[in-house]
Amino acid sequence: MTARPSLVSCQGHYAGSVSRFTAYAIDLAVSTGVFSLALAAISSGVEVVTRHNVSWNRSGAVGAVIFVGWQFVYFAYSWAVGGRTFGMAVLGLRVVRADGTSLEARQGIIRALVFPLSFLLCGLGFLGILVQREHRALHDLIAGTAVIYAWDARAARLRFLARQAELAASHSLPGGKPGI
Amino acid sequence: MCGLGKEWPSSAASDFGDRPRRDTDTVNPRDRLLPVGRRNPVEALAQQVTERVVDLLVGALDVNQLAARVDLNAVLARVDIDAVLKKTDLNVLLDQVDVNAVLARVDLKPVLDRVDVNDLVSRIDMDALVEKTDLGAVIARSSGGVATEALDATRGQVVGLDQFVDRWVQRLLRRGHPAPSAPPALLPAQAVTLAPGTAIPAQAEL
Numbered sequence: 102m103t104a105r106p107s108l109v110s111c112q113g114h115y116a117g118s119v120s121r122f123t124a125y126a127i128d129l130a131v132s133t134g135v136f137s138l139a140l141a142a143i144s145s146g147v148e149v150v151t152r153h154n155v156s157w158n159r160s161g162a163v164g165a166v167i168f169v170g171w172q173f174v175y176f177a178y179s180w181a182v183g184g185r186t187f188g189m190a191v192l193g194l195r196v197v198r199a200d201g202t203s204l205e206a207r208q209g210i211i212r213a214l215v216f217p218l219s220f221l222l223c224g225l226g227f228l229g230i231l232v233q234r235e236h237r238a239l240h241d242l243i244a245g246t247a248v249i250y251a252w253d254a255r256a257a258r259l260r261f262l263a264r265q266a267e268l269a270a271s272h273s274l275p276g277g278k279p280g281i
Numbered sequence: 282m283c284g285l286g287k288e289w290p291s292s293a294a295s296d297f298g299d300r301p302r303r304d305t306d307t308v309n310p311r312d313r314l315l316p317v318g319r320r321n322p323v324e325a326l327a328q329q330v331t332e333r334v335v336d337l338l339v340g341a342l343d344v345n346q347l348a349a350r351v352d353l354n355a356v357l358a359r360v361d362i363d364a365v366l367k368k369t370d371l372n373v374l375l376d377q378v379d380v381n382a383v384l385a386r387v388d389l390k391p392v393l394d395r396v397d398v399n400d401l402v403s404r405i406d407m408d409a410l411v412e413k414t415d416l417g418a419v420i421a422r423s424s425g426g427v428a429t430e431a432l433d434a435t436r437g438q439v440v441g442l443d444q445f446v447d448r449w450v451q452r453l454l455r456r457g458h459p460a461p462s463a464p465p466a467l468l469p470a471q472a473v474t475l476a477p478g479t480a481i482p483a484q485a486e487l
Contacts, residue, residue, distance in 0.1 A: 113468075114463045115462065115464075117442070117443020119439055119446055120439050120443050123439055192435075192436060192439060200464055200466050201463065201464025231450055232450060232454065234456075234460040234461065235461060247464055249463065249464065249467065257437065260433060261433065262408060262411040
C-alpha cells in the first residue's frame, strides 16, 4: 500500500455509481449463493427423508418465483432493518431518506418492491445514479431514498497512519519487536 | 571620678536630704519624669493641639472614599514591574506555595463547563499526533487487523473510481452549477466537504 498524504472524509456524501454497482454485484452473488446452498440443503434433507432424488430448476416457473421472492426478502429485510445490505456494508454504503435522515422500515420495503422497475427498459432506471445530481436511481426517486457513504475515511486514515507508525517503530528497534 | 567633691545646686541638694552623696547622684533621675511642658510650655501646647487636630482629621476621613478616588492605573503605570520581578526570587516564593492546597480549593467543574472540548479536539492535528507518538501503535493494535486494512483500502479505491466517473459525467453534461454533495440533514455533520467535481486520486486519500 502506498503512502497517502491527505485525509478526506466522505462520510455522508452521495455514493457514486461504482460503489453502488459493486455493492449490488456482491449482494447478487451472496443472495444467489445463499439461495443455492439453501436449495441444496433442502434437497439433501428431502432425499434423506423420502429416499427420492429432488432436483430444482431455477429457470422453471416455480424456481424463478421462489428465487425472486427470496431476492425480495433479502433486500427488503436488509433495507428495512439496517438500511444496508451485505454488499453495501462491505462498501460502506447506507440507504437513507432523501433528506438524509434514517430510513423507515416501510420505505425499505417500498424500495425493495419498486427496485425491479429500474431494470425495465434495459436498466434505464439506473441511469439516474450516473446523471442525476444526487445519484438517485428510479427506485430511489419513487421510494424517497438516497444512498450515501456511511464509512469514516478519517478513521481509516488513522488506522493507516497507525500501521505505518507501528512498522516504523518495529524497524527502529534492534530486535524488530514493536514497542509502545 | 566626676562630680566628686562638687557642690550640688540647692534645689537638688534639698531633694537628697542629708544623706551622703554617691557617684550616681551626678545624674538627676527626676529629669526624665518631668513633663516637657515644664521645660517648654509653648512646645507642649503645640504638640497637644497637633495631636488633637490629627485625631479629628483621621476620624473625619472616609478611607474607602479616598481609596475610590485613587487612580490605581496611574499608580501602577508608574511601577516598574520588571524591576520588581528582578528583585523577586520566584523560586523562594513558589517553594512557600502549597499547590495541593490551592488545587484543593479550586472548583474545576465550572472551569471545565466553560471549555469547548469539541473546539479543543478539532484543533488537534491527529495525523501528526499519530505519526509522532506511540499512539499509532496503540491504535494499530486496538483496531482491526489485516482484513480491516484491506477493507479500508478497497473502499478508498472504489470511492476514487466513483469520483473519477462522476467527474467525467459532469464534464460530458457540462453542468455549470455544482451538485449537492450530501443530503441536507448530513451536510453540517461533514468533517470535510469536497468541492464539486473534486476527485479523490485513485491511489490516494486513505
